[in-house]
Amino acid sequence: MKDIAVIGAGAVGSFYGARIARAGYRVRFLMRRDYEAVKRNGLKIESIWGDFHLKAEVCQTPQEIGPADLVICSLKTTSLEDARPLLAPVVGPRTKILALMNGLGVEERLAQWFDPRQILGGLAFTCINRLEPGHIRHLDYGHVLISHMLADMTATEQVADVFRKGGIQAATTNSLKAARWQKLCWNIPYNTLSITAGGVTTDQIMNDPGLLRMVELLMAEVMTAAAADGAPLPDDLPARMMGNTRKMKPYKTSMTIDYQARLPLELEYILGEPIRRADAGGVPVPYMKAQYWLAAFLDKLNRGLTPAPNDPACCAGAA
Amino acid sequence: MKDIAVIGAGAVGSFYGARIARAGYRVRFLMRRDYEAVKRNGLKIESIWGDFHLKAEVCQTPQEIGPADLVICSLKTTSLEDARPLLAPVVGPRTKILALMNGLGVEERLAQWFDPRQILGGLAFTCINRLEPGHIRHLDYGHVLISHMLADMTATEQVADVFRKGGIQAATTNSLKAARWQKLCWNIPYNTLSITAGGVTTDQIMNDPGLLRMVELLMAEVMTAAAADGAPLPDDLPARMMGNTRKMKPYKTSMTIDYQARLPLELEYILGEPIRRADAGGVPVPYMKAQYWLAAFLDKLNRGLTPAPNDPACCAGAA
Numbered sequence: 001m002k003d004i005a006v007i008g009a010g011a012v013g014s015f016y017g018a019r020i021a022r023a024g025y026r027v028r029f030l031m032r033r034d035y036e037a038v039k040r041n042g043l044k045i046e047s048i049w050g051d052f053h054l055k056a057e058v059c060q061t062p063q064e065i066g067p068a069d070l071v072i073c074s075l076k077t078t079s080l081e082d083a084r085p086l087l088a089p090v091v092g093p094r095t096k097i098l099a100l101m102n103g104l105g106v107e108e109r110l111a112q113w114f115d116p117r118q119i120l121g122g123l124a125f126t127c128i129n130r131l132e133p134g135h136i137r138h139l140d141y142g143h144v145l146i147s148h149m150l151a152d153m154t155a156t157e158q159v160a161d162v163f164r165k166g167g168i169q170a171a172t173t174n175s176l177k178a179a180r181w182q183k184l185c186w187n188i189p190y191n192t193l194s195i196t197a198g199g200v201t202t203d204q205i206m207n208d209p210g211l212l213r214m215v216e217l218l219m220a221e222v223m224t225a226a227a228a229d230g231a232p233l234p235d236d237l238p239a240r241m242m243g244n245t246r247k248m249k250p251y252k253t254s255m256t257i258d259y260q261a262r263l264p265l266e267l268e269y270i271l272g273e274p275i276r277r278a279d280a281g282g283v284p285v286p287y288m289k290a291q292y293w294l295a296a297f298l299d300k301l302n303r304g305l306t307p308a309p310n311d312p313a314c315c316a317g318a319a
Numbered sequence: 320m321k322d323i324a325v326i327g328a329g330a331v332g333s334f335y336g337a338r339i340a341r342a343g344y345r346v347r348f349l350m351r352r353d354y355e356a357v358k359r360n361g362l363k364i365e366s367i368w369g370d371f372h373l374k375a376e377v378c379q380t381p382q383e384i385g386p387a388d389l390v391i392c393s394l395k396t397t398s399l400e401d402a403r404p405l406l407a408p409v410v411g412p413r414t415k416i417l418a419l420m421n422g423l424g425v426e427e428r429l430a431q432w433f434d435p436r437q438i439l440g441g442l443a444f445t446c447i448n449r450l451e452p453g454h455i456r457h458l459d460y461g462h463v464l465i466s467h468m469l470a471d472m473t474a475t476e477q478v479a480d481v482f483r484k485g486g487i488q489a490a491t492t493n494s495l496k497a498a499r500w501q502k503l504c505w506n507i508p509y510n511t512l513s514i515t516a517g518g519v520t521t522d523q524i525m526n527d528p529g530l531l532r533m534v535e536l537l538m539a540e541v542m543t544a545a546a547a548d549g550a551p552l553p554d555d556l557p558a559r560m561m562g563n564t565r566k567m568k569p570y571k572t573s574m575t576i577d578y579q580a581r582l583p584l585e586l587e588y589i590l591g592e593p594i595r596r597a598d599a600g601g602v603p604v605p606y607m608k609a610q611y612w613l614a615a616f617l618d619k620l621n622r623g624l625t626p627a628p629n630d631p632a633c634c635a636g637a638a
Contacts, residue, residue, distance in 0.1 A: 196515060197616050199628045208625065210612030217605070250629070286536070286605035293529030294613070297516050306527065309518045310569070 001162055002026060005068035005090040007083070009034070009058075011130040012100060013074030015138055018043045018054045019166035028065045030086065031058045037133035046131075047138035049167065056134075067092030070162060072122075073110075074100045076258075077269035084113050091118070098122045098146070098159055102187060102254070103269025104180050104277070107149045119149040120159055121176045123183050127251060140249070143169040147176035181226035182233055186241050187270050189218040191255035192291040195265065195298055203250035206242070214287060215242065221285040225274055228281025255295075265299045267292060320481055321345055324387035324409040326402070328353070328377075330449040331419060332393030334457055337362045337373045338485035347384045349405065350377045356452035366457035368486065375453075386411030389481060391441075392429075393419045395577075396588035403432050410437070417441045417465070417478055421506060421573070422588025423499050423596070426468045438468040439478055440495045442502050446570060459568070462488040466495035500545035501552055505560050506589050508537040510574035511610040514584065514617055522569035525561070533606060534561065540604040544593055547600025574614075584618045586611060 002025060006017035009029040021027035031038055035058055043054040059065050068090050075083055080101075091097060091114055099106045100122040107121045127140040146160045151174040163170035173179050193205050193214060205211045219238035226233050255265050271292040278285040300306040321344060325336035328348040340346035350357055354377055362373040378384050387409050394402055399420075410416060410433055418425045419441040426440045446459040465479045470493040482489035492498050512524050512533060524530045538557035545552050574584050590611040597604040619625040 196613050198620050200616075200620070201628055204625065204628065208616050208619075210615050214609065214612050252628070287609055290533065290606055290609040293533050294515050296529050297519075297527050300527075301517050301519070306523065309520055309523065309571070 001069040001096075001158060003068040003070075004028070004162065005062070005065045005071045006030065007062065007071055007073045007086050007090065008075030008079070010074060010076070011128040011136055012124050012126070013072060014043055014056075014130070014134075014136050015045060015047070015126075015128050016074070016100065016124070016144070016163065016166070016168065017072060018045050018052070018056065018136070019168055020162055021054055021056065022052060023165040023167065025162065025165070026057070028057045028059050028068070030060075030062055030065065030090075032060065034133035035060050041134050044135045045138065046136065048140065049138065049142065062086050062089035065090050067095055069095065070159060071095055071097045072100055073097060076263075077101055077103050077106060077266045078264040080106065080109055080269070083110075087113070096120060096155055096159055100124055100144070101269070102183065102266055103273065104184060105269055105273040107176065111149065116149050117152065117155075120146060120156060121149065121180065122146050122159075123179055125183075129257075143171065145171045145173060145179050147173045147179050149176055151175070175231065177229065178226070178231040178233065181222065181229065181231045181274075182237065184270065184274055185219055185222045185226075185233065185237055186245070188222055188274065188288065188291070189215040190245065191253045191270060192218075192267075192295050194253040194256040195259055195295045196291055199252075199256050199259065201250040201252050201256075202245050202248060206246050212242075217287045218291070221278070221283075221288050222274070224283050225278035225281065225285055225288075228283045229277045259299070259302055262303055264303065265295060267296055267299065271295070320388040320415075320477060322387040322389075323347070323481065324381070324384045324390045325349065326381065326390055326392045326405050326409065327394030327398070328357075329393060329395070330447040330455055331443050331445070332391060333362055333375075333449070333453075333455050334364060334366070334445075334447050335393070335419065335443070335463070335482065335485070335487065336391060337364050337371070337375065337455070338487055339481055340373055340375065341371060342484040342486065344481065344484070345376070347376045347378050347387070349379075349381055349384065349409075351379065353452035354379050360453050363454045364457065365455065367459065368457065368461065381405050381408035384409050386414055388414060389478060390414055390416045391419055392416060395582075396420055396422050396425060396585045397583040399425065399428055399588070402429075406432070415439060415474055415478055419443055419463070420588070421502065421585060422592065423503060424588055424592040426495065430468065435468050436471065436474075439465060439474060440468065440499065441465050441478075442498055444502075448576075462490065464490045464492060464498050466492045466498050468495055470494070494550065496548065497545070497550040497552065500541065500548065500550045500593075501556065503589065503593055504538055504541045504545075504552065504556055505564070507541055507593065507607060507610070508534040509564065510572045510589060511537075511586075511614050513572040513575040514578055514614045515610055518571075518575050518578065520569040520571050520575075521564050521567060525565050531561075536606045537610070540597070540602075540607050541593070543602050544597035544600065544604055544607075547602045548596045578618070578621055581622055583622065584614060586615055586618065590614070 004027040006013045123145045126142045129137045148156045160170040323346040325332045362375045442464045445461045467475045479489040
């Protein structure tokens with residue numbers, strides 16, 4: 001693996017791509033919004049692992065890149081439906097595609113367009129911001145977990161090695177599904193509560209007894225839904241995740257970042273698909289559903305897709 | 320019954336008190352905030368039933384009023400804990416106390432201070448605003464339902480007659496509990512969703528498929544909780560309530576009015592007590608609980624009782 005393409009060079013794609021490029025790989029970044037800035041100034045990475053600057057190779061179309069050995073797809077899941085024409089030109093018969101994205105069902109969607117033998121999933125455990133075009137700040141953590149859709153461990157290790165060469169701790173697993181559910185055990189409560197509880201941070205969620213109870217109940221639902229989906233998770237996972245979150249600095253979740261930027265929320269892959277699998281498995285997930293319906297509505301309201309509350313007749317007695 | 324005291328002369332208390340006073344009863348209104356304005360200008364009632372002006376008899380302390388024949392207690396339930404010293408001076412051995420308030424458990428709380436034989440509950444089905452001190456606007460509906468805590472139908476009819484003399488349609492029932500649960504079947508979904516879905520109006524709730532599904536599920540929980548609490552409701556109640564709400568003009572709920580005024584929300588009597596009864600009856604009410612925990616947190620955030628979200632490290636990859 002020598003030629004790497006990064007499709008979806010937001011904070012996560014830019015950071016990992018830059019680390020890998022610095023290790024000697026040829027990494028080309030597909031950029032749209034940030035193309036001019038990065039072409040001119042390169043990527044400025046401020047990182048707890050050490051700052052560096054990369055004269056990044058940027059392209060405006062995937063055709064300029066052409067088939068790569070590895071494609072790191074770090075698009076938002078909200079853009080996944082539009083991803084096929086972005087990915088097709090960089091995917092050849094021997095290309096591996098790594099979906100470095102959140103949520104459940106991403107690889108399954110890619111497998112409707114590409115050969116599942118070429119598809120891997122990756123989870124990034126990290127806190128990274130894009131401050132301005134080409135300026136990335138890496139704040140905490142950074143390890144990744146890599147897995148192949150059909151448990152091809154040779155391909156898994158090959159891709160993990162690219163990250164390791166880039167100085168990134170990369171674990172591998174033969175159960176992509178369990179890995180995705182495991183990350184959802186954090187993302188479902190904290191991301192969605194940060195929206196429905198008014199933009200709050202992880203520490204505020206942990207410090208409120210009612211919201212903490214919702215975290216516990218949402219995690220319990222994830223555990224039973226994962227098991228019903230054929231991916232039982234370790235019993236002590238919720239307790240460990242809550243313990244780690246308590247020790248973390250206060251964080252604003254990625255969903256709240258999107259919300260504040262009035263971007264669409266990654267609800268379908270983070271909640272919609274898990275709920276569909278729970279329904280298919282006959283597992284009741286009322287807290288997940290409440291979070292889904294409320295957050296989906298708030299998302300629409302936030303982006304002006306449903307009329308904002310006007311000021312109609314009031315109802316002091318409640319009809 | 321000749322002497323009436325209105326304790327808690329907000330929109331609802333002022334409106335009904337004024338109608339009853341106009342019919343010839345001596346009605347004295349306990350006013351605090353609005354005392355000076357109403358003393359000077361009286362009560363100006365703008366109503367779909369006809370506008371009128373009342374030179375209202377206002378008092379600043381309940382001691383000035385003294386024991387009345389009927390006390391209409393129309394405080395917010397959020398003030399109920401402070402109500403005892405307001406009520407005690409107007410309650411004599413033959414006084415009837417009508418709790419014209421929303422929620423469940425109000426009469427039970429009053430019965431810890433006063434003789435349950437003196438306690439009635441009332442439900443106001445109406446849309447009334449207080450525009451400014453002493454200026455009330457009655458927009459829609461207006462009928463009341465009266466019931467006695469121990470099903471004393473003589474007392475119930477006696478109190479209902481006071482309202483009827485005031486030109487108010489007053490029904491009576493021997494099951495106060497069923498009446499309260501029945502109104503909760505509307506208040507729980509619409510009031511609490513208006514908070515957790517960002518201040519939306521009844522029409523917006525009805526027009527969003529996800530929020531409408533939450534209305535259905537919340538109403539279904541109210542039905543089973545009410546039955547477990549010994550007050551089974553008619554099977555067709557949810558369908559009727561949703562049908563009526565669809566036909567209503569868009570309304571802002573009383574809880575949203577309070578929220579926008581940064582007043583405490585009536586969550587304990589509208590959701591907290593129903594949840595406790597469901598728990599006692601072994602009935603799962605996850606949607607009610609989610610709504611309770613989220614709305615209670617938003618209420619605290621709204622009133623500055625928990626720190627507002629600051630702007631901490633962001634978390635694009637989600638830890």
